[in-house]
Amino acid sequence: MSIGHVSPIRTYILIWAALMLGTIITVAASMVDFPGPLNAVVALAIATVKATLVVLFFMHVKYISYKVNIIVIVSAVFWLFLLLGMVSIDYVGRAFS
Amino acid sequence: MPTSEIAGSHDLALRHQFVNQEQQRDASSMGMWLFLVTEVMFFGGMFTAYLIYRHANPAAFMAGSLALSVEYGAFNTVVLIGSSLTMALAVRCAQLGQRKALVGWLIGTILLGATFLGVKAVEYHEKWENHHVPGPTFNFDTAKEESTKDHPEAQASSKSVEMYFSLYFAMTGMHALHMIIGIGLMSVLTWMSWRGTFGRDYFAPIEYAGLYWHFVDLVWIYLFPLLYLIGRRHTF
Secondary structure, eight states, rough: OOOOOOOOHHHHHHHHHHHHHHHHHHHHHTTSSSSHHHHHHHHHHHHHHHHHHHIIIOGGGOOOTHHHHHHHHHHHHHHHHHHHHHHHHHHHHSSOO | OSSSSSOOOOOOOOTTTTSHHHHHHHHHHHHHHHHHHHHHHHHHHHHHHHHHHHHHHHHHHHHHHHHHHHHOOOOHHHHHHHHHHHHHHHHHHHHHHHHHHHHHHHHHHHHHHHHHHHHHHHHHHHHTTTOSSSSSSOOOOOOOOTTTTOGOOOOOOHHHHHHHHHHHHHHHHHOOOOOOOOOHHHHHHHHHHTTTTTTTTTTTHHHHHHHHHHHHHHHHHHHIIIIGGGGGSSOO
């Protein structure tokens, strides 16, 4: 019986440290005035990097043994972007709002 | 050695409907990931509502963000990331069959989760006392509130700020409910682990409770900047 990939403790500590660093950077970035919508873009970019680290290493998706699950995981992102994307196009594209 | 290779066994590591342990693992992990897809869509609906109302009322969202405490939010982010680390280590101990360490990391995860909820309770209480909870007692005058009166770009009607707080309580409230359910799951799993239910050939419940816990952490990773941070500066 395979027990799956066992990550060394060092990997988990490193990912945790990276997530902590991301949290510090995102709080620091929120105190800076970036032009236009860049504050939101920077905050969401950092959040997405953090989320990717959690999914790949803490949730073991990097070492996933059953490859069909990758379709399931990608579908979650796909449906979410479909929802957010279509709604955004609707609201931004309206002449009267 | 468990009797898992005997067909028709009631062994948890190989239920009789599966050909082998590999198949059981693949089936159960896909079930868990499918559940997480539905969770993404569940929270996705609220994130979409946030997007629409933020687009319609940027000033109100700035006012609402300014009224939140970044300190509480950042502290809770640190606590929750720490709980993801303890959970990842718990799963690792389960993989290696280290019973006592598994119990220890699960208890650590529960304690960090409870800390998060404690801070959230303090935050909610402050909102209640300041009349920032949506409903008949809601009151937020952006021209008079300490947090917004010096921000001309954060002037908005009380009604539109109430919308921000409705989303704030809906999103953080559903997140907190997930945490409460997670702590309940962890408590049962701690007890089962202590009794020795799990070993190297059967630890699926620990693994999937871990996936759930990390998912709840993921939601917070987005909630923290969206609710606490990005409204504090430029709006669009």
